[in-house]
Amino acid sequence: MIWGVSMPCLQFRTEGRTTSASSLHFSGDGVDDSVVARVARFYDANTSGPTGAVSSVLLMADVDQPRLAGAVLRPFSAFAEVIGQEDRLGKHFPATVANGGLYFWLTTGTAFQLATTQLFCDGLESRGVLTAERRPDVELVLHEALANALLHGNLGLDSGLRDDFMQYERFCQLLDERLHDPVASQLRVEMAATWTEDLLEVTISDEGDGFTMPNKSGPNKSGPNKSGSSDTDTEGTDADEPSILHGLDIIRALTTGIAASDEGRCITVRFAR
Protein backbone atom coordinates (compact mmCIF):
# COMPACT_ATOMS: atom_id res chain seq x y z
CA MET A 1 0.00 0.00 0.00
CA ILE A 2 1.25 3.49 -0.82
CA TRP A 3 0.53 6.39 1.49
CA GLY A 4 1.81 9.92 1.35
CA VAL A 5 2.94 12.95 3.31
CA SER A 6 2.80 16.37 1.68
CA MET A 7 5.41 18.84 2.89
CA PRO A 8 4.82 22.19 1.21
CA CYS A 9 7.84 23.96 2.73
CA LEU A 10 5.66 25.82 5.17
CA GLN A 11 8.48 27.21 7.23
CA PHE A 12 9.86 29.09 4.28
CA ARG A 13 6.53 30.29 2.99
CA THR A 14 5.51 31.70 6.36
CA GLU A 15 8.76 33.59 6.46
CA GLY A 16 7.95 35.07 3.08
CA ARG A 17 11.05 33.70 1.38
CA THR A 18 10.94 32.56 -2.21
CA THR A 19 14.30 30.86 -2.50
CA SER A 20 12.95 27.58 -1.21
CA ALA A 21 9.34 27.39 -2.25
CA SER A 22 9.31 24.01 -3.94
CA SER A 23 6.84 21.47 -2.59
CA LEU A 24 7.73 17.86 -1.91
CA HIS A 25 5.28 15.02 -1.53
CA PHE A 26 6.66 11.82 0.00
CA SER A 27 4.94 8.45 -0.37
CA GLY A 28 5.90 5.12 1.12
CA ASP A 29 5.50 1.69 -0.41
CA GLY A 30 6.14 -0.91 2.27
CA VAL A 31 8.16 1.61 4.29
CA ASP A 32 7.51 2.33 7.96
CA ASP A 33 5.31 5.42 8.34
CA SER A 34 7.71 7.02 10.81
CA VAL A 35 10.56 6.74 8.30
CA VAL A 36 8.51 8.45 5.58
CA ALA A 37 7.63 11.27 7.96
CA ARG A 38 11.24 11.66 9.12
CA VAL A 39 12.62 11.76 5.59
CA ALA A 40 9.91 14.22 4.57
CA ARG A 41 10.69 16.55 7.48
CA PHE A 42 14.41 16.56 6.81
CA TYR A 43 14.36 17.02 3.05
CA ASP A 44 11.51 19.47 3.06
CA ALA A 45 13.71 21.80 5.07
CA ASN A 46 16.75 21.23 2.87
CA THR A 47 15.40 21.33 -0.67
CA SER A 48 15.23 24.51 -2.73
CA GLY A 49 13.59 24.85 -6.09
CA PRO A 50 11.59 27.04 -8.42
CA THR A 51 8.55 28.67 -6.89
CA GLY A 52 5.46 26.54 -7.29
CA ALA A 53 7.31 23.38 -8.35
CA VAL A 54 5.92 20.14 -6.95
CA SER A 55 7.94 16.93 -6.84
CA SER A 56 6.78 13.53 -5.64
CA VAL A 57 9.11 11.06 -3.99
CA LEU A 58 8.43 7.34 -3.56
CA LEU A 59 10.24 5.54 -0.75
CA MET A 60 10.21 1.80 -1.38
CA ALA A 61 11.08 -1.30 0.62
CA ASP A 62 11.84 -4.69 -0.98
CA VAL A 63 12.26 -3.20 -4.45
CA ASP A 64 11.82 -5.65 -7.29
CA GLN A 65 11.64 -5.34 -11.07
CA PRO A 66 7.83 -5.36 -11.53
CA ARG A 67 7.19 -2.85 -8.75
CA LEU A 68 9.85 -0.39 -9.85
CA ALA A 69 8.86 -0.85 -13.51
CA GLY A 70 5.28 0.09 -12.65
CA ALA A 71 6.25 2.93 -10.33
CA VAL A 72 8.67 4.60 -12.72
CA LEU A 73 5.86 5.27 -15.19
CA ARG A 74 3.96 7.20 -12.52
CA PRO A 75 4.59 10.91 -11.93
CA PHE A 76 7.21 10.61 -9.21
CA SER A 77 10.53 12.44 -9.50
CA ALA A 78 12.46 10.18 -7.18
CA PHE A 79 12.49 6.50 -6.25
CA ALA A 80 14.46 5.60 -3.17
CA GLU A 81 15.04 2.19 -1.63
CA VAL A 82 14.76 2.19 2.14
CA ILE A 83 16.24 -0.50 4.37
CA GLY A 84 14.62 -0.75 7.80
CA GLN A 85 14.68 2.54 9.69
CA GLU A 86 17.38 4.11 7.53
CA ASP A 87 16.35 7.55 6.38
CA ARG A 88 19.20 8.91 4.30
CA LEU A 89 19.15 9.81 0.62
CA GLY A 90 22.03 10.68 -1.69
CA LYS A 91 23.59 14.08 -2.00
CA HIS A 92 22.18 14.70 -5.47
CA PHE A 93 18.61 14.17 -4.30
CA PRO A 94 17.71 17.76 -3.33
CA ALA A 95 18.94 19.40 -6.53
CA THR A 96 17.46 16.70 -8.75
CA VAL A 97 13.94 16.83 -7.33
CA ALA A 98 14.04 20.60 -7.04
CA ASN A 99 14.65 20.75 -10.77
CA GLY A 100 11.97 18.20 -11.61
CA GLY A 101 14.49 15.58 -12.68
CA LEU A 102 14.50 11.82 -12.28
CA TYR A 103 16.27 10.16 -9.36
CA PHE A 104 17.07 6.58 -8.29
CA TRP A 105 18.63 5.67 -4.94
CA LEU A 106 19.16 1.91 -4.71
CA THR A 107 21.24 -0.60 -2.82
CA THR A 108 24.02 -2.36 -4.70
CA GLY A 109 22.21 -5.68 -4.40
CA THR A 110 19.01 -4.31 -5.90
CA ALA A 111 20.68 -2.31 -8.67
CA PHE A 112 22.72 -5.39 -9.59
CA GLN A 113 19.70 -7.68 -9.81
CA LEU A 114 17.31 -5.38 -11.65
CA ALA A 115 17.60 -4.08 -15.22
CA THR A 116 18.22 -0.74 -13.54
CA THR A 117 19.29 1.42 -16.48
CA GLN A 118 16.49 0.00 -18.59
CA LEU A 119 14.00 1.14 -15.93
CA PHE A 120 15.70 4.51 -15.59
CA CYS A 121 15.47 5.01 -19.36
CA ASP A 122 11.82 3.88 -19.28
CA GLY A 123 11.31 6.74 -16.86
CA LEU A 124 13.16 9.23 -19.05
CA GLU A 125 11.30 8.09 -22.16
CA SER A 126 7.89 8.25 -20.47
CA ARG A 127 8.67 11.83 -19.42
CA GLY A 128 9.49 12.79 -23.02
CA VAL A 129 13.19 13.28 -22.28
CA LEU A 130 14.44 10.41 -24.45
CA THR A 131 13.28 9.53 -27.93
CA ALA A 132 13.32 5.95 -29.14
CA GLU A 133 16.08 7.00 -31.54
CA ARG A 134 18.35 8.44 -28.84
CA ARG A 135 17.62 5.82 -26.21
CA PRO A 136 20.01 2.99 -27.22
CA ASP A 137 23.17 5.11 -26.90
CA VAL A 138 22.02 6.78 -23.67
CA GLU A 139 20.98 3.48 -22.11
CA LEU A 140 24.29 1.85 -22.99
CA VAL A 141 26.30 4.72 -21.50
CA LEU A 142 24.27 4.75 -18.28
CA HIS A 143 24.52 0.98 -18.06
CA GLU A 144 28.32 1.07 -18.39
CA ALA A 145 28.62 3.85 -15.82
CA LEU A 146 26.38 1.97 -13.41
CA ALA A 147 28.35 -1.24 -13.96
CA ASN A 148 31.55 0.57 -13.00
CA ALA A 149 29.89 2.08 -9.93
CA LEU A 150 28.62 -1.29 -8.76
CA LEU A 151 31.44 -3.67 -9.64
CA HIS A 152 34.50 -1.50 -9.16
CA GLY A 153 33.05 1.08 -6.78
CA ASN A 154 30.78 -0.48 -4.19
CA LEU A 155 31.89 -4.09 -4.63
CA GLY A 156 35.56 -3.12 -4.95
CA LEU A 157 36.38 -5.63 -7.70
CA ASP A 158 39.46 -5.20 -9.84
CA SER A 159 38.55 -5.07 -13.53
CA GLY A 160 41.84 -6.79 -14.34
CA LEU A 161 40.52 -10.00 -12.77
CA ARG A 162 37.42 -9.96 -14.97
CA ASP A 163 39.42 -9.72 -18.18
CA ASP A 164 42.02 -12.36 -17.36
CA PHE A 165 41.06 -15.93 -18.29
CA MET A 166 43.23 -17.38 -15.52
CA GLN A 167 41.58 -15.08 -12.95
CA TYR A 168 37.99 -15.37 -14.19
CA GLU A 169 36.96 -18.06 -11.70
CA ARG A 170 38.40 -15.96 -8.91
CA PHE A 171 36.53 -12.89 -10.16
CA CYS A 172 33.22 -14.83 -10.13
CA GLN A 173 33.88 -16.11 -6.63
CA LEU A 174 34.72 -12.64 -5.32
CA LEU A 175 31.66 -11.15 -7.01
CA ASP A 176 29.42 -13.72 -5.35
CA GLU A 177 31.06 -13.14 -1.97
CA ARG A 178 30.71 -9.36 -2.15
CA LEU A 179 27.10 -9.51 -3.33
CA HIS A 180 26.36 -11.57 -0.23
CA ASP A 181 28.35 -9.27 2.04
CA PRO A 182 25.75 -7.38 4.11
CA VAL A 183 27.81 -4.20 4.09
CA ALA A 184 28.91 -4.09 0.44
CA SER A 185 25.52 -5.17 -0.90
CA GLN A 186 23.78 -2.34 0.95
CA LEU A 187 26.07 0.44 -0.19
CA ARG A 188 24.03 2.74 -2.41
CA VAL A 189 24.22 3.89 -5.97
CA GLU A 190 22.56 7.07 -7.07
CA MET A 191 21.32 7.98 -10.55
CA ALA A 192 20.26 11.59 -11.00
CA ALA A 193 19.04 13.09 -14.28
CA THR A 194 18.20 16.67 -15.09
CA TRP A 195 17.56 18.16 -18.49
CA THR A 196 16.92 21.23 -20.58
CA GLU A 197 15.59 21.48 -24.12
CA ASP A 198 19.07 20.88 -25.50
CA LEU A 199 20.88 18.80 -22.92
CA LEU A 200 20.44 15.71 -20.78
CA GLU A 201 22.80 15.35 -17.82
CA VAL A 202 22.99 12.23 -15.68
CA THR A 203 25.13 11.76 -12.59
CA ILE A 204 25.89 8.29 -11.27
CA SER A 205 27.63 7.96 -7.94
CA ASP A 206 28.71 5.16 -5.66
CA GLU A 207 30.04 4.76 -2.12
CA GLY A 208 33.24 2.89 -2.94
CA ASP A 209 36.87 3.86 -2.52
CA GLY A 210 36.98 6.06 -5.63
CA PHE A 211 39.47 6.09 -8.46
CA THR A 212 41.45 8.44 -10.63
CA MET A 213 39.92 8.96 -14.05
CA PRO A 214 42.56 8.02 -16.63
CA ASN A 215 43.45 10.33 -19.48
CA LYS A 216 42.01 9.36 -22.83
CA SER A 217 45.49 8.84 -24.22
CA GLY A 218 46.67 6.27 -21.74
CA PRO A 219 46.39 4.64 -18.36
CA ASN A 220 46.71 6.59 -15.16
CA LYS A 221 48.77 4.55 -12.77
CA SER A 222 48.25 6.85 -9.81
CA GLY A 223 44.82 5.67 -8.76
CA PRO A 224 43.44 2.42 -7.46
CA ASN A 225 42.30 0.01 -10.10
CA LYS A 226 38.61 0.73 -10.28
CA SER A 227 37.37 0.75 -13.86
CA GLY A 228 39.85 3.40 -14.78
CA SER A 229 43.33 2.07 -15.07
CA SER A 230 42.52 -0.87 -17.25
CA ASP A 231 39.85 0.96 -19.21
CA THR A 232 42.49 2.59 -21.29
CA ASP A 233 45.26 0.15 -20.71
CA THR A 234 46.76 0.22 -24.17
CA GLU A 235 50.41 -0.01 -23.27
CA GLY A 236 52.22 -2.56 -25.34
CA THR A 237 49.32 -3.08 -27.72
CA ASP A 238 49.01 -2.32 -31.39
CA ALA A 239 46.30 0.25 -32.06
CA ASP A 240 45.20 -1.71 -35.13
CA GLU A 241 44.70 -4.92 -33.18
CA PRO A 242 41.36 -5.68 -31.55
CA SER A 243 41.51 -4.98 -27.84
CA ILE A 244 39.16 -5.37 -24.91
CA LEU A 245 36.38 -2.82 -25.09
CA HIS A 246 35.83 -1.23 -21.72
CA GLY A 247 32.96 0.76 -20.32
CA LEU A 248 34.86 4.02 -20.22
CA ASP A 249 35.70 3.72 -23.94
CA ILE A 250 31.99 3.42 -24.69
CA ILE A 251 31.05 6.27 -22.38
CA ARG A 252 33.58 8.58 -23.98
CA ALA A 253 32.51 7.61 -27.49
CA LEU A 254 28.79 8.20 -27.00
CA THR A 255 28.59 11.32 -24.82
CA THR A 256 29.10 15.00 -25.45
CA GLY A 257 30.72 15.47 -22.07
CA ILE A 258 32.02 13.44 -19.14
CA ALA A 259 33.31 14.58 -15.75
CA ALA A 260 34.39 12.79 -12.60
CA SER A 261 34.14 14.17 -9.07
CA ASP A 262 34.20 13.09 -5.42
CA GLU A 263 37.55 11.36 -5.96
CA GLY A 264 36.07 9.25 -8.75
CA ARG A 265 32.98 8.07 -6.90
CA CYS A 266 30.81 10.22 -9.09
CA ILE A 267 30.63 10.47 -12.87
CA THR A 268 28.50 12.95 -14.79
CA VAL A 269 27.70 12.33 -18.45
CA ARG A 270 26.04 14.74 -20.85
CA PHE A 271 24.11 14.10 -24.01
CA ALA A 272 22.77 16.46 -26.64
CA ARG A 273 18.99 15.98 -26.95
Place this chain on the structure above:
Amino acid sequence: MEHKVHATSTGQEVIMHGRFTFADHENFRGVVQLLDDPSAKRFVFDLSGLEFVDSAGLGMLLIAREAAERKKLQLVLRGAQGQVRRMLDLGRFDALFTIQD
Protein backbone atom coordinates in the same frame (compact mmCIF):
# COMPACT_ATOMS: atom_id res chain seq x y z
CA MET B 1 20.46 -13.59 -19.82
CA GLU B 2 18.80 -16.95 -20.21
CA HIS B 3 20.31 -19.74 -22.24
CA LYS B 4 19.58 -23.20 -23.54
CA VAL B 5 22.15 -25.75 -24.63
CA HIS B 6 21.72 -28.09 -27.60
CA ALA B 7 24.08 -30.88 -28.54
CA THR B 8 25.06 -30.97 -32.20
CA SER B 9 26.96 -33.57 -34.23
CA THR B 10 30.20 -31.62 -33.77
CA GLY B 11 29.77 -30.09 -30.35
CA GLN B 12 27.34 -27.80 -28.57
CA GLU B 13 25.21 -24.80 -29.31
CA VAL B 14 24.27 -22.24 -26.67
CA ILE B 15 21.14 -20.24 -27.51
CA MET B 16 21.12 -16.97 -25.57
CA HIS B 17 18.15 -14.74 -24.83
CA GLY B 18 17.56 -11.37 -23.20
CA ARG B 19 20.24 -9.03 -21.88
CA PHE B 20 23.83 -10.25 -21.56
CA THR B 21 25.47 -8.00 -18.98
CA PHE B 22 27.74 -7.68 -15.95
CA ALA B 23 25.01 -9.41 -13.95
CA ASP B 24 25.62 -12.67 -15.87
CA HIS B 25 29.12 -13.59 -14.72
CA GLU B 26 27.94 -16.39 -12.44
CA ASN B 27 25.55 -17.69 -15.08
CA PHE B 28 28.20 -17.58 -17.79
CA ARG B 29 30.74 -19.44 -15.68
CA GLY B 30 28.56 -22.53 -16.26
CA VAL B 31 28.61 -21.89 -20.00
CA VAL B 32 32.40 -21.71 -20.04
CA GLN B 33 32.53 -25.06 -18.24
CA LEU B 34 30.63 -26.61 -21.18
CA LEU B 35 33.77 -26.04 -23.23
CA ASP B 36 35.40 -28.84 -21.25
CA ASP B 37 33.43 -31.42 -23.29
CA PRO B 38 36.27 -33.60 -24.66
CA SER B 39 34.29 -34.80 -27.68
CA ALA B 40 33.40 -31.33 -28.97
CA LYS B 41 35.09 -29.77 -31.99
CA ARG B 42 32.84 -26.80 -32.56
CA PHE B 43 30.98 -24.52 -30.19
CA VAL B 44 28.29 -22.08 -31.36
CA PHE B 45 26.84 -19.09 -29.50
CA ASP B 46 23.47 -18.30 -31.07
CA LEU B 47 23.01 -14.60 -30.27
CA SER B 48 19.84 -14.06 -32.32
CA GLY B 49 17.68 -13.86 -29.18
CA LEU B 50 19.93 -11.36 -27.43
CA GLU B 51 18.57 -7.83 -27.29
CA PHE B 52 21.40 -6.11 -25.39
CA VAL B 53 25.04 -6.76 -24.58
CA ASP B 54 27.45 -4.58 -22.59
CA SER B 55 31.24 -4.45 -22.40
CA ALA B 56 31.20 -7.11 -19.67
CA GLY B 57 29.23 -9.40 -21.99
CA LEU B 58 31.84 -8.89 -24.69
CA GLY B 59 34.51 -9.64 -22.11
CA MET B 60 32.81 -12.93 -21.23
CA LEU B 61 32.78 -13.93 -24.91
CA LEU B 62 36.54 -13.27 -24.93
CA ILE B 63 36.94 -15.50 -21.88
CA ALA B 64 35.04 -18.24 -23.75
CA ARG B 65 37.29 -17.68 -26.78
CA GLU B 66 40.40 -18.20 -24.70
CA ALA B 67 38.92 -21.35 -23.15
CA ALA B 68 38.05 -22.65 -26.64
CA GLU B 69 41.55 -21.95 -27.94
CA ARG B 70 43.05 -23.96 -25.11
CA LYS B 71 40.78 -26.89 -26.08
CA LYS B 72 41.41 -26.33 -29.82
CA LEU B 73 37.69 -25.78 -30.37
CA GLN B 74 36.23 -23.66 -33.13
CA LEU B 75 34.05 -20.92 -31.63
CA VAL B 76 31.29 -19.33 -33.70
CA LEU B 77 29.10 -16.30 -32.92
CA ARG B 78 25.87 -16.52 -34.89
CA GLY B 79 22.85 -14.34 -35.56
CA ALA B 80 23.76 -11.12 -33.73
CA GLN B 81 21.40 -8.28 -34.56
CA GLY B 82 20.81 -4.63 -33.68
CA GLN B 83 22.69 -3.35 -30.64
CA VAL B 84 24.45 -6.69 -30.17
CA ARG B 85 25.82 -6.67 -33.73
CA ARG B 86 26.91 -3.06 -33.28
CA MET B 87 28.83 -3.95 -30.11
CA LEU B 88 30.59 -6.84 -31.85
CA ASP B 89 31.59 -4.42 -34.61
CA LEU B 90 32.75 -1.85 -32.05
CA GLY B 91 34.93 -4.50 -30.39
CA ARG B 92 36.19 -5.65 -33.83
CA PHE B 93 35.16 -9.17 -32.95
CA ASP B 94 35.29 -10.18 -36.63
CA ALA B 95 39.06 -10.37 -36.18
CA LEU B 96 38.73 -12.68 -33.20
CA PHE B 97 35.76 -14.97 -33.89
CA THR B 98 34.03 -16.72 -36.74
CA ILE B 99 30.91 -14.60 -37.10
CA GLN B 100 27.87 -15.85 -38.99
CA ASP B 101 24.61 -14.07 -39.83
